[in-house]
Amino acid sequence: MSKYNFDKVINRFKTDSIRWDQYDPSVIPLWVADMDFESPPCVLNAMKNRVEHGIFGYTHEPNNFKKNIADYVKIHYDWEVDPDWIVIIPSVVSALYSIGISCTKSTSHIITPQPIYHHLKLAAEESGRNFDEAQLETIINRQILSPKSLNKVINKNSELLYFCNPHNPGGTVYKRDELIRIVNFCNENNLLICSDEIHAGMVLDGYKHIPIASISETAANRTITLMSLNKTFNFPGSGLGWMICKNRSIREKASHRIGSLIPHPEIFGYVATDAAIRDGEEWRLALLRYLSENRKLLIERINQIPGLRLYDIEASYLGWISCESLPTKNPHKLFLKYGVALQPGYMFNQSNHVRINIATTHSLLKKALDRIEIAVKSI
Numbered sequence: 508m509s510k511y512n513f514d515k516v517i518n519r520f521k522t523d524s525i526r527w528d529q530y531d532p533s534v535i536p537l538w539v540a541d542m543d544f545e546s547p548p549c550v551l552n553a554m555k556n557r558v559e560h561g562i563f564g565y566t567h568e569p570n571n572f573k574k575n576i577a578d579y580v581k582i583h584y585d586w587e588v589d590p591d592w593i594v595i596i597p598s599v600v601s602a603l604y605s606i607g608i609s610c611t612k613s614t615s616h617i618i619t620p621q622p623i624y625h626h627l628k629l630a631a632e633e634s635g636r637n638f639d640e641a642q643l644e645t646i647i648n649r650q651i652l653s654p655k656s657l658n659k660v661i662n663k664n665s666e667l668l669y670f671c672n673p674h675n676p677g678g679t680v681y682k683r684d685e686l687i688r689i690v691n692f693c694n695e696n697n698l699l700i701c702s703d704e705i706h707a708g709m710v711l712d713g714y715k716h717i718p719i720a721s722i723s724e725t726a727a728n729r730t731i732t733l734m735s736l737n738k739t740f741n742f743p744g745s746g747l748g749w750m751i752c753k754n755r756s757i758r759e760k761a762s763h764r765i766g767s768l769i770p771h772p773e774i775f776g777y778v779a780t781d782a783a784i785r786d787g788e789e790w791r792l793a794l795l796r797y798l799s800e801n802r803k804l805l806i807e808r809i810n811q812i813p814g815l816r817l818y819d820i821e822a823s824y825l826g827w828i829s830c831e832s833l834p835t836k837n838p839h840k841l842f843l844k845y846g847v848a849l850q851p852g853y854m855f856n857q858s859n860h861v862r863i864n865i866a867t868t869h870s871l872l873k874k875a876l877d878r879i880e881i882a883v884k885s886i
Contacts, residue, residue: 511790513544513797514868526864530848535875538850540675540825542741542866546779547790550740553782554775566774568595569781576749579784580734584707586721592753594762597772598746599705599733600626605764606701606731607634607667610757615666618698620652622827622855624675627703631669640856643677648819650677650827651685654692661696668698672719673706673822676855676862680714680821683722690719690726699757700730705748706823708739708791711799714821720751727753731761737776738823739791740783741866747776798824801865801872808876812883824866831859834886845882847875 519527526539545551557563573590580588596602607617607630617631621640631638639660643650652670670689672681681689693700700719707716720730735748752758765771802820809817809828816829830838830852838861839851852860865872 509793509796511547511793513794514870515545516868516871517543517545519543530843534843534846534848535871535878536848537864537867537872537875538848538862540738540823540864540866541743542824543868543871544741544794544866546741547783547787549782549786549790550742550779553778554745557775557778563774566777569777572777572781573749575781575784580718580751584716584718584721586718588751589753592751592758594750594752594758594765595772596733596748596750596762596765597770597776598737599703599735599748601769602731602733602748602750602761603627603630603669603701603703604633605769606761607631607636607669609760609764610699610701610731611636611666614664616662616664617667617669618657618660618665619669620656620671620674622650622676622852622857622860623669623671624703625854627669627671628856636667637664643674645818648816649679649821650674650818651679651681652689653685654688657689657692665696665698668693668700670700670702670719672702672704673710673716675703675706675823676825676827676850676860677818678820678822678825678827679818680710680716681719683717686717686719686722690722693729694725698729700726702730702732704732705735705738707734708736709795709798709824710822711795711802711820716822718751720753729754729757731757736780736783736787739794740779740787742775742779745773745775745779747772747780798866801867801869802826804869804872805863805865805876808880812880814883815879824864826863826865828861828863829859830861833859833883841886842879842882845878845885847878847882 573593577588617638641656732751737743814833850862
């Protein structure tokens with residue numbers, strides 16, 4: 508039995524939570540990607556101590572912060588990173604937008620996978636560059652980006668590939684051979700890779716996260732890797748992340764807006780991340796065990812509901828559900844009518860899908876799944 512109580516019910520209404528304050532209190536909100544669990548004690552205690560100090564002036568990164576990140580990456584992902592390759596950022600999302608502009612020319616072409624976390628697509632749109640979406644292939648219930656899909660959208664001006672691993676919303680954790688094929692394609696076509704790997708710390712049992720930049724020397728020299736512990740340890744409201752880029756020229760381009768258009772991280776992002784790196788591992792492993800139980804429940808229930816299909820969840824707490832066989836054009840609206848708010852598929856350019864967040868208590872997830880089943884039976 509875990510010493511951490513993930514079954515604890517915490518009232519999040521009227522806490523300025525985007526996820527919980529969007530809908531009526533009768534609705535179960537399983538849409539925005541944060542968790543209904545307290546952050547680990549090490550993070551809470553570190554923040555409490557900092558608050559009790561009482562002064563929150565301008566701050567710099569803690570001593571040995573980049574070295575501690577490099578050590579963390581080596582321990583967890585078997586990737587040897589020089590601390591000089593690391594740039595501290597306020598969030599992965601802000602870096603996505605900055606890189607689309609800073610690391611490409613106005614005439615460049617950008618490729619994004621489809622479906623994908625909407626900020627990757629928006630970053631391509633907001634850059635003002637031409638872009639195309641490479642459709643993911645579904646292979647044995649896993650969604651992956653393949654050279655075949657990339658070949659359909661590549662052109663002579665293509666310069667940047669936005670990539671996401673573990674994948675959001677599909678839940679795929681890319682295997683080494685799959686990453687090698689993507690790297691080889693990018694090498695052959697001289698594509699820079701911007702890899703969103705924010706869910707790397709939430710790979711579930713039986714799977715392993717491999718940073719795409721760790722595949723080879725050439726991969727390292729053409730990749731900007733974006734990571735953060737915000738999602739893993741549940742403090743996305745106190746943002747901090749980091750980019751890793753071996754190529755100095757690319758690293759300087761990618762980071763030159765930080766401190767100007769992109770602010771430096773705020774003080775509690777440093778405090779929370781430092782504490783999680785030092786003392787958060789036991790809590791993280793307990794969290795993954797709890798999420799694995801929720802995943803098991805989700806698989807059992809969704810697979811029993813006619814018209815729904817769940818893609819394999821290999822990482823994180825997000826499930827991607829196909830509603831293509833249901834006689835409705837808007838499954839999000841259907842489920843909302845019956846009291847469950849899921850992330851609408853149109854945010855990922857697939858309106859006949861929904862994304863569910865299972866990072867909640869067993870009891871609330873069961874209640875939500877009951878409502879989903881009733882909703883499907885109603886049509």
